[in-house]
Amino acid sequence: MPDPSIRTRQRRSTIYDRRVRELVIGGRRIADDTETFVIAELGHNHQGDLDKARDLIRIAAECGVDAVKLQKRDNRSLYTRAFYDSPYDNEASFGPTYGAHREALELDGAAWDALIPFARERGMLLFGTAFDPPSGDFLAERDVPAFKIASGDLRNLPFLRQLAGYGRPLLLSTGGGTLEQVERAVDAIGSINPALALLQCTAAYPVEVEELNLRVIETYRERFPELVVGLSDHHNGIAMTLVAHMLGARIVEKHFTLNHAWKGTDHAFSLMPDGMRRLVRDLRRIESALGDGVKQPFASESKPLEKMGKKLVAARDLPAGHVLAEGDLVARSPADEGLAPSELERLLGGTLGRPLQRDEALVEADVMAFAAREV
Numbered sequence: 001m002p003d004p005s006i007r008t009r010q011r012r013s014t015i016y017d018r019r020v021r022e023l024v025i026g027g028r029r030i031a032d033d034t035e036t037f038v039i040a041e042l043g044h045n046h047q048g049d050l051d052k053a054r055d056l057i058r059i060a061a062e063c064g065v066d067a068v069k070l071q072k073r074d075n076r077s078l079y080t081r082a083f084y085d086s087p088y089d090n091e092a093s094f095g096p097t098y099g100a101h102r103e104a105l106e107l108d109g110a111a112w113d114a115l116i117p118f119a120r121e122r123g124m125l126l127f128g129t130a131f132d133p134p135s136g137d138f139l140a141e142r143d144v145p146a147f148k149i150a151s152g153d154l155r156n157l158p159f160l161r162q163l164a165g166y167g168r169p170l171l172l173s174t175g176g177g178t179l180e181q182v183e184r185a186v187d188a189i190g191s192i193n194p195a196l197a198l199l200q201c202t203a204a205y206p207v208e209v210e211e212l213n214l215r216v217i218e219t220y221r222e223r224f225p226e227l228v229v230g231l232s233d234h235h236n237g238i239a240m241t242l243v244a245h246m247l248g249a250r251i252v253e254k255h256f257t258l259n260h261a262w263k264g265t266d267h268a269f270s271l272m273p274d275g276m277r278r279l280v281r282d283l284r285r286i287e288s289a290l291g292d293g294v295k296q297p298f299a300s301e302s303k304p305l306e307k308m309g310k311k312l313v314a315a316r317d318l319p320a321g322h323v324l325a326e327g328d329l330v331a332r333s334p335a336d337e338g339l340a341p342s343e344l345e346r347l348l349g350g351t352l353g354r355p356l357q358r359d360e361a362l363v364e365a366d367v368m369a370f371a372a373r374e375v
Helices: 006-016 050-063 097-103 109-121 131-140 158-166 179-190 218-225 239-247 274-290 301-308 341-347 370-374
Strands: 023-026 028-031 036-044 067-072 125-130 147-149 172-173 198-199 228-233 250-253 311-314 331-334
Touching: 036 050, 036 274, 050 067, 050 109, 067 109, 067 131, 109 125, 125 131, 125 147, 125 179, 131 158, 131 239, 147 158, 147 250, 158 172, 172 179, 179 218, 198 218, 198 250, 218 228, 228 239, 239 250, 239 274, 250 274, 311 341, 331 341
Parallel strands: 036 067, 036 250, 067 125, 147 172, 172 198, 198 228, 228 250
Antiparallel strands: 023 028, 311 331
């Protein structure tokens, strides 16, 4: 019997028809040869306050991100009645029950309708994570440029098919999943809508560095050569996101806040504006920093290397006619004139054509019989 994984790969090859690894979101092309597409995940860090949401979006734009993302839940249909009505009494709570807490954090349709153009005016895209079927319809009605799918829905194949049916690009987080589960999700979506990106994710908030498992990015790139791969990063630093780019991630999502002390569970591991600004800056610098691979000196190095480098000088006063031997010449800074220490062995045995004082540099013309000896 044929290996099921082979059948899966064959089926996926048919679905994607050898597409290049490319995704377009709101007119922005994302591929191996582009900069990383940076998403500031606002989640519910706005605390249900439209003004705070505006502030988050405005400052995220100043940090240079490409998109901001919110979350949308239809809480009554998302949670069981028992869970919705369960007590939720803690320092992060916005209501006495979990349902009341979640309702307090939701932005209504009017707020979304205000924020989408607000982000667009600042050069950014705004889209959302849909957590349930009504929320999928809610976002589709607002013509969001993409849908994010949370890790908790990786195995929710009917919901994946619903979201795929809207015909918008999908970004699928894969926290807590196996490769086989990811393949099933890719097949479920790809049979309807090939505009998909896979995000490596560890569904811990925050995630410990030992559990980031960034090499999964390479695994995804090998197993799904037709898909853009990225990282949904719940780590509280920025360095690992840069590593993800080097491994091939071209979409990164980082939680964003304006105050680590605000009430709510996400603020503590979210990036503040300074961190987000530095992350975007460093991501944008990577391609320039990689260069062309040709090892060559730069003009900016000349002065430092003159100061740090060395030239050959007389170790002591040497008379004209002296035959150079070991110990006669030493390497000393600065390298402002004369011959490099690499020439030392070639000069030994040559005859000085003029006297040299201690620490005086010599040039090739100072060594008589040099050329004849070399011949």
